[in-house]
Each structure stands twice: as structure tokens, then as C-alpha cells.
Amino acid sequence: MLGEGILKGLAETARNFVGSYFSAERLTTVQYPEQRIAPIEATRDFPFLVYDGADWEAGLRCVACQICEKECPPKCIYIEKSTDKKPDALGKPQFYPARFDIDISVCMSCQICVEVCPFEAIKMDTEFELSTTDRFGGLLYDRKELAKSNEHYHKIHPTEAAAVDAHLAGEKAKADSKAKAAVAAAAAKAAASAAPPAGGGV
Amino acid sequence: MFANLDQIFVLLKQFVVGLLPASWQPVAGVVLCVAAIICVFPALFAITVLLERKGLGRMQNRYGPNRVGPYGILQPVADGIKSLTKEDIVPLSADAVVHFLAPVFLVVVVFLGYAVLPMGRNMTLVHMDAALLFYFSIGASTELSVFMAGWSSRNKYSLLGAMRAVAQMISYEVPLLMSSVAVVMITGSLSLDKIVAAQNQYTWGLPHWYIFTPWGFAGFVMFAIAATAETNRSPFDLPEGESELVAGYFTEYSGFKFAEFFLGEYVGMLSISGLGTTLFLGGWSSPLAVLGWVPSWFWFFSKVMLSMCVYIWLRGTLPRLRQDQLMNFAWKFVLPLTLLNLFVTAMWHFMSDGWERWVICSAILLLAYVVMGRSGMHREHFGPRRYRYAD
Numbered sequence: 001m002l003g004e005g006i007l008k009g010l011a012e013t014a015r016n017f018v019g020s021y022f023s024a025e026r027l028t029t030v031q032y033p034e035q036r037i038a039p040i041e042a043t044r045d046f047p048f049l050v051y052d053g054a055d056w057e058a059g060l061r062c063v064a065c066q067i068c069e070k071e072c073p074p075k076c077i078y079i080e081k082s083t084d085k086k087p088d089a090l091g092k093p094q095f096y097p098a099r100f101d102i103d104i105s106v107c108m109s110c111q112i113c114v115e116v117c118p119f120e121a122i123k124m125d126t127e128f129e130l131s132t133t134d135r136f137g138g139l140l141y142d143r144k145e146l147a148k149s150n151e152h153y154h155k156i157h158p159t160e161a162a163a164v165d166a167h168l169a170g171e172k173a174k175a176d177s178k179a180k181a182a183v184a185a186a187a188a189k190a191a192a193s194a195a196p197p198a199g200g201g202v
Numbered sequence: 203m204f205a206n207l208d209q210i211f212v213l214l215k216q217f218v219v220g221l222l223p224a225s226w227q228p229v230a231g232v233v234l235c236v237a238a239i240i241c242v243f244p245a246l247f248a249i250t251v252l253l254e255r256k257g258l259g260r261m262q263n264r265y266g267p268n269r270v271g272p273y274g275i276l277q278p279v280a281d282g283i284k285s286l287t288k289e290d291i292v293p294l295s296a297d298a299v300v301h302f303l304a305p306v307f308l309v310v311v312v313f314l315g316y317a318v319l320p321m322g323r324n325m326t327l328v329h330m331d332a333a334l335l336f337y338f339s340i341g342a343s344t345e346l347s348v349f350m351a352g353w354s355s356r357n358k359y360s361l362l363g364a365m366r367a368v369a370q371m372i373s374y375e376v377p378l379l380m381s382s383v384a385v386v387m388i389t390g391s392l393s394l395d396k397i398v399a400a401q402n403q404y405t406w407g408l409p410h411w412y413i414f415t416p417w418g419f420a421g422f423v424m425f426a427i428a429a430t431a432e433t434n435r436s437p438f439d440l441p442e443g444e445s446e447l448v449a450g451y452f453t454e455y456s457g458f459k460f461a462e463f464f465l466g467e468y469v470g471m472l473s474i475s476g477l478g479t480t481l482f483l484g485g486w487s488s489p490l491a492v493l494g495w496v497p498s499w500f501w502f503f504s505k506v507m508l509s510m511c512v513y514i515w516l517r518g519t520l521p522r523l524r525q526d527q528l529m530n531f532a533w534k535f536v537l538p539l540t541l542l543n544l545f546v547t548a549m550w551h552f553m554s555d556g557w558e559r560w561v562i563c564s565a566i567l568l569l570a571y572v573v574m575g576r577s578g579m580h581r582e583h584f585g586p587r588r589y590r591y592a593d
Contacts, residue, residue, distance in 0.1 A: 002575025
């Protein structure tokens with residue numbers, strides 16, 4: 001009959017109205033500043049720079065290769081390469097970023113910088129409460145603000161960070177064995193050159 | 203004590219007016235009443251908006267506003283401050299004078315309707331013999347304001363909204379009037395005071411409200427439908443149609459003028475609820491004879507607020523109609539039924555008092571409702587619509 005559907009609908013909204021006062025599971029709203037839900041592991045918003053050890057400046061993995069700067073689609077990264085070199089985590093002398101700025105008002109959180117970085121130096125953060133009253137300076141992060149420890153990375157993305165650590169350890173082992181082999185080869189060469197061959201004439 | 207409480211506003215007015223010199227008294231009395239109306243109904247508007255936002259939220263399993271003040275009760279204050287401090291923009295190509303006058307006109311016209319509503323015993327501002335006629339003629343003027351707003355904005359959305367509004371309001375004006383005529387036929391008067399007095403009688407402790415008669419019930423339902431459409435209220439909110447016309451006829455309004463439209467809409471709803479209450483729900487009379495000691499104004503305002511809650515409930519339930527559905531519903535369903543209701547009312551008036559007239563009148567109306575509902579629903583073009591290019 002005409003009007004039946006309207007009555008059914010009215011009953012449904014009435015049930016919702018009354019029910020919302022009695023059953024808490026109906027109200028799915030998370031009342032944000034007071035209530036929070038833990039972010040899922042794959043959450044990402046803006047990039048940060050990973051450093052190892054206690055000193056952020058010495059431990060930065062970034063070697064200022066500027067690949068991320070070139071790949072960044074909205075061009076929000078600005079890097080100035082250092083003129084001198086400092087030893088990196090593997091003990092190899094490397095350039096370092098004298099300046100590394102990211103304008104997060106421009107960044108679109110695409111994660112391309114993370115994907116292209118050969119040094120696992122730039123990763124995505126989960127911090128989202130970044131509002132500021134200074135919309136120019138406040139949203140332009142320099143390398144000090146961007147530097148975050150590897151422990152922080154482990155805290156926000158545990159699985160990914162473990163994989164990255166394993167990869168870096170592998171690289172380091174490879175580099176070490178290569179260095180060792182190089183040292184051994186150099187030693188052998190040195191030994192060979194130091195001891196003149198017995199049967200030189202042959 | 204209770205008699206004093208019932209007449210407290212009347213006595214208060216007499217006291218205040220009595221302080222003034224005799225020559226000022228008539229004017230002062232009127233000004234005082236008008237001031238009271240202008241204060242009370244916007245306050246009720248604020249309460250309604252809050253109820254609506256909280257209620258709709260709960261119907262959709264949300265909290266609704268709960269940040270401003272305890273439980274969000276100060277939300278209307280925040281809304282008011284916001285709309286007052288916003289920039290008032292007039293489009294460059296708009297007709298500035300008409301654009302300015304439209305919201306003012308709406309608010310003025312809507313408040314004029316309260317002049318004749320009896321809000322309690324001895325609480326009618328103007329005792330008019332043709333009060334109902336006055337009310338409807340004033341109520342019809344809101345269409346002009348809506349069209350002024352839509353036309354002067356020089357915006358396609360506004361104009362579309364205004365066109366829809368005029369078509370809709372004129373269409374539903376007819377059933378609105380027709381359903382009220384039934385009351386006039388039984389009461390024999392256009393005076394709202396007399397209509398309330400006729401309903402303020404009790405048999406076995408139960409009131410003689412017109413809604414408790416077959417023709418009154420049918421009339422009330424159709425009055426409510428037409429009133430909802432008259433006030434551009436969901437599910438008949440095509441002129442505003444937020445999802446299709448931005449805000450319809452007041453797309454180009456901002457700041458305080460927007461607030462005036464908002465106020466006009468809600469005060470209009472309160473006003474037409476007051477008229478429906480007066481015509482069918484016994485006005486300020488109490489629902490049971492034993493509750494006669496409760497002040498009459500309390501009953502009037504409770505009934506009005508209850509109607510507002512039903513408005514909100516409907517808004518939370520029903521989706522918006524399409525334009526052709528709206529028109530078909532008005533002209534092919536509501537109007538024939540109101541005409542039939544006039545006939546039934548006449549029968550009711552001329553048949554002798556007894557159970558026969560209850561049975562016959564109810565049967566005619568119910569039969570008509572079922573038959574018209576069925577034939578209307580089985581019509582080909584009322585079925586699900588296929589969109590040729592969207593499939």
C-alpha cells in the first residue's frame with residue numbers, strides 16, 4: 001500500500017535515533033583529539049631522512065646524490081651537495097647534504113623519493129599533526145627537522161625497517177668481504193712484488 | 203495560581219503597558235507583543251536548528267555537534283556569530299536592490315503570519331474574523347521573495363531553484379488551502395480563535411480536536427504534506443537541492459543575508475506548524491481534560507515543537523523527490539483527495555451524530571486512498587526509471 005515504505009523508513013530512522021543512545025557500537029565516530037586509532041603500518045605522509053647512531057649529523061645515510069631531487073614530481077626537495085667528504089657508515093668517504101629542504105606544502109606524498117633512493121636514506125613518516133601558523137617557514141623543513149633515527153623508523157614501519165636493515169647488513173657484509181678480498185689481493189700483490197721471483201729467467 | 207500562570211504573559215503585558223501614559227498604551231501594547239514574537243520565534247529557531255543537527259546525526263548514527271559548550275548546546279550561537287561576521291557578497295551583475303530586498307521581504311512576510319496565530323488563551327495579537335484568509339495571503343507572498351532572490355542573483359542555479367520553488371509552492375498552495383477549508387466548513391468561521399474554541403471541548407475527558415475525526419485526520423495528513431512542500435522542506439526541498447543546485451535560489455547569498463533566508467525558512471516552518479496545530483491539533487487546548495490546569499501557551503508551543511521534530515524525522519528519512527514526481531503527487535494525488543475530503547466533510551456535517559458517519563466517512567476516505575495509491579503506483583512511469591545513456 002502507498003505509504004508503507006515511508007512508515008518503514010520512519011521506523012528505521014527512529015530505531016537508529018534511539019539505538020544510538022543505547023548501543024555504543026552504532027556510533028563509529030572516533031572523537032579525534034581525545035580518541036585516536038593506531039595508524040595502519042603502511043600509513044605514510046611526508047618523507048624524513050634516516051640516520052644511524054646517536055648523532056643525527058654524522059649518521060645521516062644521505063650522500064647528496066640528488067636522485068630524489070631530480071625524480072620528485074612536484075619538485076619539493078632542495079639539496080646542496082657538500083664540498084668536502086665525510087666517512088659514511090661503511091667508512092667510505094662520501095659527500096653529504098650541506099642543505100636538504102623539503103617543502104611539505106608542496107609534497108604530494110607519492111613516495112617516489114623513497115623508491116629511487118639507493119642508500120635507504122629517505123623514508124616516509126606517519127606524523128600528521130603538522131599544522132603551523134607560519135605557512136611558509138613552518139612548512140619548509142630543513143635537514144635537522146627531517147632527520148629521524150633508525151629506531152623511529154623501526155617504530156613506525158617495523159616490517160619494512162627490518163627488511164631495510166637486513167638489506168643494508170648484506171650490503172655491508174658484501175662491501176666488507178670485497179674490501180677484505182681487496183686487502184688480501186693487495187697484500188698478495190705486495191708480497192709478490194716484495195719477494196723477487198726465484199726463477200726470474202723462466 | 204495556575205490561572206495566573208496561564209495568563210502570565212497577558213498580565214505581564216498589562217503591567218508593563220499600565221506604567222505608560224494612557225495615550226501611549228494601545229501602541230505600546232502592540233509593540234510589546236510584536237517584540238515578544240520577534241524574540242521568541244528566532245529563539246525557537248535556534249533550538250530547532252540544534253535539535254535538527256543533533257537529531258539528524260543520531261538518525262545517521264553520528265554524534266552531531268558536540269564541541270561548542272556542554273553537549274554542543276551553544277552551536278547555534280557559534281553559527282550565528284559566524285554568519286554575522288562573514289563577508290556579504292553581492293554578485294557584480296546582480297540586481298543589487300532586489301538582491302538585498304529578497305531576504306528582508308521573506309523575514310518580514312514570515313513574521314506577519316504570527317499576527318493571527320492564537321498562541322494561548324487570550325494570546326492572539328490581532329483578532330481577525332478572516333484570520334485564515336490573512337494567513338494564507340501572507341504565506342503566499344513568500345513565493346515572491348524566493349523568486350526575487352532567484353531572479354536578482356543572475357545565476358543559473360538560483361534561477362532554476364526559484365523556478366522550481368514557484369512551481370512547487372503554487373502547486374501545493376492549492377491542497378494546503380483545500381485541506382484547511384474542511385475545518386472552516388465544520389467550524390463555520392475563518393477566525394482562528396473560533397476554530398480553537400470549537401476544538402477546546404471535551405467528551406469523557408477527551409478533546410474534540412479535528413484530527414480525531416476521519417476528515418480531520420485525512421485533512422491533517424494532506425495539510426502536513428502540503429505544508430512541508432510550502433516551506434521547501436525535505437523531501438520537497440527541490441528549490442534548494444543541495445546536491446544539484448548548490449543552494450538553489452540562495453546560492454548567491456552569503457553572510458547575514460544567507461542567515462536571513464535560513465531564519466525565514468525555519469520561522470516559516472514554525473509558523474505553518476502553528477497553523478496546523480491551530481487547525482487540527484486543538485491549538486492551545488490541552489490533550490486531556492484533566493491536564494486543563496497546565497498553561498495553554500505550554501500546549502501550543504509543545505505541539506509546535508513536536509511538529510518540528512516530525513519535520514526533522516522526515517528529513518532524516520526521506521530522499522528528495524524528482525520534479526515530475528513532485529508535480530504528479532500534488533495534482534494527481536493530494537489535490538483529488540483534498541477535494542474528496544471536502545465532500546466527506548460536508549457529509550459529516552449533514553449526517554446525524556452517531557457511529558454511522560464515522561464508518562461511512564472513514565470508509566470513503568480509506569477506499570479512495572487505497573485505490574488512488576494503487577493506481578498511482580502501478581502506472582508505468584512511476585516505476586523504476588531507466589536512463590538510456592547511463593546503463
